[in-house]
Each structure stands twice: as C-alpha cells, then as structure tokens.
Amino acid sequence: MESQNNGKKILIIEDELPMLKALSEKFSREGFSVVEAKNGQEGLELALSSHPDLIILDLFMPVMDGKEMMVKLRADEWGKKVPIMILTNLNPDDKVLNEILKSGPAYYFIKSKWQLEELVGKVKKELKLS
Amino acid sequence: MKIRTNNQLVSRFRLVAQALASFVCLIGISATLGWQFNVSILKRILPSLPVIAPNTAVAFIIVGISILVLSKKNRGKSIANYFLWALSAAILVLGMATLLEYIFQINLGVDRIFFARQMGASTVRMSPQSAFNFFSIGLAMFFFAFPGRKTIAIGQAIILLAGCVALTSLFGFIYNIADLYTIGPYKGMAAHTAVAFVLVFASLLLSHSEAGFMQIFVRRGLSAVAARRLFGALTIVFLFEILVMEGRRSNLYGATSESLIHLVVVAGVFVFLIFFSFRSLDQLTEAEQSLAHIRDIDRAKTEFVSLASHQLRTPLTSVSWFAEMLLKNEVGSLNTKQKEYLNEMYSGNRRMIDLVDDLLNASRIDMGVLVVEPKPMNLEKVIRSILTELDPVAKGKNIKVTANFSGDLASVELDPELTRIIFQNLISNSVKYTPTGGSVSVQVERMGTWIKAKVSDTGYGIQKNQQNRIFTKMFRADNIRNKETDGTGLGLYIAKAITRQFGGKISFQSEEGKGTVFFIDLPVKIKGTKRNKT
Numbered sequence: 245m246e247s248q249n250n251g252k253k254i255l256i257i258e259d260e261l262p263m264l265k266a267l268s269e270k271f272s273r274e275g276f277s278v279v280e281a282k283n284g285q286e287g288l289e290l291a292l293s294s295h296p297d298l299i300i301l302d303l304f305m306p307v308m309d310g311k312e313m314m315v316k317l318r319a320d321e322w323g324k325k326v327p328i329m330i331l332t333n334l335n336p337d338d339k340v341l342n343e344i345l346k347s348g349p350a351y352y353f354i355k356s357k358w359q360l361e362e363l364v365g366k367v368k369k370e371l372k373l374s
Numbered sequence: 375m376k377i378r379t380n381n382q383l384v385s386r387f388r389l390v391a392q393a394l395a396s397f398v399c400l401i402g403i404s405a406t407l408g409w410q411f412n413v414s415i416l417k418r419i420l421p422s423l424p425v426i427a428p429n430t431a432v433a434f435i436i437v438g439i440s441i442l443v444l445s446k447k448n449r450g451k452s453i454a455n456y457f458l459w460a461l462s463a464a465i466l467v468l469g470m471a472t473l474l475e476y477i478f479q480i481n482l483g484v485d486r487i488f489f490a491r492q493m494g495a496s497t498v499r500m501s502p503q504s505a506f507n508f509f510s511i512g513l514a515m516f517f518f519a520f521p522g523r524k525t526i527a528i529g530q531a532i533i534l535l536a537g538c539v540a541l542t543s544l545f546g547f548i549y550n551i552a553d554l555y556t557i558g559p560y561k562g563m564a565a566h567t568a569v570a571f572v573l574v575f576a577s578l579l580l581s582h583s584e585a586g587f588m589q590i591f592v593r594r595g596l597s598a599v600a601a602r603r604l605f606g607a608l609t610i611v612f613l614f615e616i617l618v619m620e621g622r623r624s625n626l627y628g629a630t631s632e633s634l635i636h637l638v639v640v641a642g643v644f645v646f647l648i649f650f651s652f653r654s655l656d657q658l659t660e661a662e663q664s665l666a667h668i669r670d671i672d673r674a675k676t677e678f679v680s681l682a683s684h685q686l687r688t689p690l691t692s693v694s695w696f697a698e699m700l701l702k703n704e705v706g707s708l709n710t711k712q713k714e715y716l717n718e719m720y721s722g723n724r725r726m727i728d729l730v731d732d733l734l735n736a737s738r739i740d741m742g743v744l745v746v747e748p749k750p751m752n753l754e755k756v757i758r759s760i761l762t763e764l765d766p767v768a769k770g771k772n773i774k775v776t777a778n779f780s781g782d783l784a785s786v787e788l789d790p791e792l793t794r795i796i797f798q799n800l801i802s803n804s805v806k807y808t809p810t811g812g813s814v815s816v817q818v819e820r821m822g823t824w825i826k827a828k829v830s831d832t833g834y835g836i837q838k839n840q841q842n843r844i845f846t847k848m849f850r851a852d853n854i855r856n857k858e859t860d861g862t863g864l865g866l867y868i869a870k871a872i873t874r875q876f877g878g879k880i881s882f883q884s885e886e887g888k889g890t891v892f893f894i895d896l897p898v899k900i901k902g903t904k905r906n907k908t
Contacts, residue, residue, distance in 0.1 A: 262692040266699070273704060304684075333687035342747070356687040356727045360695050361702070 252371055255279045255296035257287035257313070258331075259305040263355070267300060267331075270360045271367070284308030288316055295322060297371055303332040303341075311344060318347045327370050331355055331363070378594040379584055387580040387592065391445045394577035399438030401570045405431035409489045419565045426564040427500035428489040433468055433508050434570050436461055437515075441574070444518055445581035458519035466512025472505035501563045503543055507571050510536030514578060527586035533578050540571040549619065596658060603651040607643045614639040673741065680737040683730045690730065693723045732864040735795060736847065739871040744792070746875055748899050751790040753825065754783040757818060760798050768805050774813040775805070781820025787899040788825075792872045799865035800829045800892050806861070807854055808833035808889070823898050830891040836884040844882070845870040853886065
C-alpha cells in the first residue's frame with residue numbers, strides 16, 4: 245500500500261499545531277510525501293513552488309486565511325486544476341466561500357465530523373489510488 | 375423588514391371609531407324624533423338649510439349600529455358577519471334605489487317608507503350626494519364584514535372615494551357655495567347630514583386601522599409619528615379656516631385682516647410642528663436606538679456562542695484524531711485495559727463534539743445564517759447511514775429498528791447536511807427514548823414533489839401537558855429527564871427550524887407510555903423538469 249502512494253505529494257496548510265501534526269503523521273504513515281505550511285501565505289508559496297498533487301487547507305488562519313489563499317491559487321494556471329480539500333471547523337455559511345468552491349476541484353469537510361481514516365479514504369479516492 | 379404595528383394605538387382608534395359611530399347613531403335618532411314629533415331644529419338645524427330626509431335619518435341609525443358591530447375586537451368568523459352583510463346590503467340597496475330614481479326620473483316609492491304621514495303630500499327625498507354616499511358606505515361595509523385584511527383595504531379605498539364627495543359638500547356649507555351641496559334643480563344635503571357622513575367615513579377608517587392604507591398611522595417608528603402629526607396639523611388648519619371664515623362673515627374683520635389671520639394660523643401650525651413634533655422625533659430615535667442596542671447584545675451573545683463552539687471544535691478534533699490513531703494501534707499496540715479506557719475517552723469526546731454541533735446549529739438558526747443549499751442527494755442512503763451509526767446503541771438496548779422506503783428517493787434535491795440533521799435528531803431521539811426491547815420504525819415515501827416521512831417508536835411518549843412545548847429550545851420532558859441525562863434539548867428545535875426553512879412541516883402524535891410518531895413533510899425541488907403531482 246505504501247509503495248502505491250509513494251510519490252504523491254500532499255500539502256497540508258493548518259495553523260493549529262496538534263492538527264497539523266496528526267494529519268501530517270497520518271498521511272506520512274499512509275505513504276504520502278507531506279509538505280507542511282502554517283498559514284495561507286506560506287502555503288501559497290509552497291504550493292506554487294512544489295506543485296503538490298492535492299492540498300489540504302484550513303480556512304481560519306493568521307497572515308493569510310484559506311479563502312484569500314484559494315482565490316490567489318486559482319488565479320494561477322496550475323493552481324486552477326489542483327484538487328483542494330477544505331478542512332475546517334467553520335460552517336459553510338458564506339456566499340464568498342460557495343463561489344470559491346465552484347472555482348475548481350474542491351471539497352468541504354467539517355473537521356470534527358470526520359475520522360482521520362475517512363479523510364485518508366477521501367484523498368485516495370480523489371487521487372485515484374483506491 | 376416586517377412592519378410592526380402599535381396595537382395600543384389600533385385599540386385606541388377603535389374606541390374613537392365606536393364613539394363616532396355612537397354619535398352618528400344619535401344624529402340619526404334625533405332626526406327621526408324630529409320627524410316623528412315635527413321638531414324643525416332636529417330636521418334642519420337652521421331655517422335656511424335643507425331638511426334631512428327620513429330615509430337618511432333611519433340609514434344613519436343602521437350605519438351607526440353596523441360600525442359598532444364591525445369594530446368589535448376579534449370578530450373573526452361569526453354570525454355577526456351575516457348580520458353585517460344584511461345591514462350593509464340594506465344601506466346599499468337604499469342608496470342605489472334613490473340614485474336610480476334620480477337618474478331615470480322615476481318614483482320607486484322608497485322615499486315614503488318612513489314617516490309618510492308626517493311628510494304629507496310633499497315627499498322629502500335624500501339628496502343625490504347622500505344616495506351616492508350611502509351606496510358607497512353599504513359597499514364598503516360589505517367588504518369590511520369579511521374577516522380578512524385584503525377586503526378591508528378595498529373597503530377603505532371605497533370610503534376614500536366617497537369621502538371626497540362628502541368633504542366637497544361640507545366645504546360648500548363652510549364657504550357658502552350652494553353649488554357644492556346642491557346639484558341641479560335638487561335641493562342639497564342637510565348640514566347635520568354632511569357632518570354625519572364625515573363622521574361615518576372617519577369612524578369606518580378608524581375601526582380597522584391595522585389593515586390597508588390606515589397602517590401608515592399605526593406603525594411603530596418615525597413614519598407613523600410623522601403621518602399622525604401632519605394629519606393632525608391638517609385638521610387643525612381646516613378647523614381654524616372655518617372659524618376665520620365665520621369671523622369675517624360676522625364682520626369681526628375685513629378681507630385683508632382675514633388673509634393675515636390665515637397666514638398666522640398656517641405659521642402657528644408650522645411652529646407647533648417644529649417645536650413639539652420634531653422634539654418627540656428625537657425621543658423616538660433614542661427609544662429605537664436603545665431597542666437596537668438590546669438587539670445588538672442579543673446578537674453578540676449568539677455570535678459568542680457560535681465563535682466559542684467553533685473554537686471548541688478544534689481541540690476536540692485533535693483529541694478525537696489522536697485517540698483514533700492510538701486505538702488503531704498505529705503507534706504500537708495497547709493492552710485490553712488501555713484500549714477500554716481509551717475507548718471511553720474517545721466516545722466521550724465524540725459526544726462532546728455532537729453537543730457542540732447542536733449548539734452551533736441552534737446559534738446558526740438564531741442568527742439567521744442557516745443557508746439552505748439544495749443539491750441532488752440520495753435520501754435513502756443518508757437515512758440508512760444514520761441507522762448504521764445508531765445500530766450499536768439500538769442493539770445494546772435490544773431495540774428492533776425497521777426501515778421502509780418507497781418511491782424515487784435516490785435523486786432528490788435537498789440540502790444534504792441539513793436533511794441529515796433532521797433525520798439524525800428524530801431517529802436518535804426515538805432510539806434514545808425507547809426502553810429496552812422496544813421498536814423503532816422509519817418510513818420514507820416519495821409522493822410527487824413531496825417527501826413524506828414517519829418516525830415512530832414504542833418509547834416513553836410525551837406527557838399531554840408538555841406536548842405544546844417540545845419544539846422549544848432547551849425543552850426536555852419531565853418523564854425522560856431522570857431516564858436519560860444525555861441530551862441538550864436542542865434537537866427538535868433544530869429539526870423544526872430546518873424543516874421550516876425547507877418549506878416543509880413537522881408534527882407528531884404521542885401517548886405517554888405507548889410511544890411517539892413524528893411526521894415530516896419536505897418539498898423536493900426537482901432540477902430541470904417540472905413534474906406534476908402523481
């Protein structure tokens with residue numbers, strides 16, 4: 245299983261360190277190559293320089309939040325097509341957000357409702373690994 | 375924005391309407407007595423003015439009584455309405471018959487119904503204006519008698535139209551222009567008739583100020599205050615005009631002085647408006663502001679709950695995720711006791727997450743930010759997944775859970791997240807509040823553009839005296855409080871709010887000790903095609 249996922253790069257953008265750690269360790273153990281960023285600014289730079297296969301993105305972050313980062317990312321030619329899994333604890337009660345969600349392949353998950361195992365399943369399905 | 379009505383003012387206007395109607399009745403009665411006992415002053419006030427027709431006198435009594443009945447509070451649908459329709463029809467027919475007599479130069483005999491003996495050979499027929507007014511009043515009262523609000527608006531429009539005719543006659547008296555109160559060869563309206571008509575119109579308008587255009591006077595807020603004050607000022611100017619006119623007629627002053635007095639009156643009214651009204655407008659603004667302040671506090675409180683709950687989710691999720699990895703032996707295996715304890719921590723944490731979700735959903739509802747995003751979804755799949763989730767609890771209590779699905783449920787257009795919340799709450803309640811060995815059944819049916827669902831159980835049921843409160847926030851029934859400590863009292867409140875947001879409805883039947891059935895009706899939007907009901 246691990247060899248199968250090798251080479252697939254995931255960028256995790258999350259400002260809460262325990263969350264970042266849990267996600268990062270879980271996905272590493274599943275054989276993904278994980279890149280970490282602690283805010284939208286850092287995440288945007290890393291995304292554009294390292295071109296990951298999928299981005300896991302928090303919304304509520306310092307420096308640059310997830311919404312702003314997504315708008316900027318979608319302005320990039322490569323960034324238009326990269327799948328994004330928004331992983332947040334905010335409810336999607338936001339017209340702006342609903343617009344961004346339609347701007348490219350993106351999925352919305354409320355963190356507290358999902359187990360790590362299920363999230364790994366979703367990522368694998370998106371990257372056609374399972 | 376919803377229009378808020380000052381109900382106290384509506385009742386006060388209603389009282390004024392009743393007073394005016396009583397006065398109109400009195401005018402009618404006194405004129406009738408005038409005819410009965412041949413008292414000239416009761417029939418024509420001044421010797422130079424026309425005499426009141428017997429029909430007019432009687433009609434005023436009927437109209438006065440009708441308005442008294444009309445303005446009764448909370449009339450609703452009652453026998454009184456038929457009584458009112460009969461009276462208004464009588465007035466309408468009387469007015470119309472007299473008008474026909476004038477138009478076709480005929481005699482239908484209506485003028486000699488009352489006091490034929492006292493009239494002798496010379497028939498006194500009501501003036502054409504009076505006939506027109508009674509016709510309009512009859513028609514308006516007919517509409518007023520319906521219990522709805524729309525018909526009242528129609529009635530008010532008729533009254534306004536007829537009011538213009540009556541006011542013209544009144545101006546005729548004031549300015550002594552006979553043309554305005556007599557038409558052609560016919561003699562005009564009696565003075566007290568003109569006054570009585572104005573009172574009838576005012577009283578009809580004031581009797582139902584909560585509906586139609588009269589609402590502009592009884593709304594809460596600045597616009598209604600301005601409307602009332604300006605209307606008051608207009609009335610004052612009008613009354614002063616009469617006095618000033620009379621003064622000149624009695625030769626107290628000449629035409630030049632009269633113009634000056636007119637100017638002083640108008641200026642005085644303006645000063646009154648500026649000095650009294652605009653000051654009270656300020657006070658009202660303050661009151662509105664403090665109300666807005668209270669609303670702000672309430673909103674801030676709800677926002678705080680929302681923010682706090684969001685913040686709580688983050689550490690709760692961390693605990694959940696790390697516990698999950700430990701439980702799956704991802705970082706080395708645990709012994710049985712360790713696993714057991716960790717399982718307790720894990721499920722306690724999940725419960726906390728559910729509670730926070732409930733709080734969040736309730737605050738989203740209170741803040742009005744619950745956005746419904748319908749998408750094609752598989753309702754059967756969603757409900758089956760809820761049943762799978764609840765399976766361990768149901769098995770633990772030996773509760774038999776059955777599910778029945780019929781019709782096309784695989785592609786319905788609903789908000790998946792919110793739909794899940796509705797059914798999750800109802801089904802988990804059923805499992806939670808059903809004792810060991812009971813049963814829970816879920817039935818979902820597609821009927822055309824509606825989803826009809828039924829969730830029933832053989833549980834504790836809801837006490838009769840508490841049934842009207844089960845959808846209120848934080849309500850927990852007495853009979854389950856000591857049986858199940860787990861529960862926020864938010865589930866049904868949320869389920870009902872979401873159902874309502876969808877345009878659906880939720881209801882229930884329950885008997886204590888036997889069980890409860892919830893009925894849920896949800897409208898389904900079908901993308902692209904408009905399907906007829908099947």
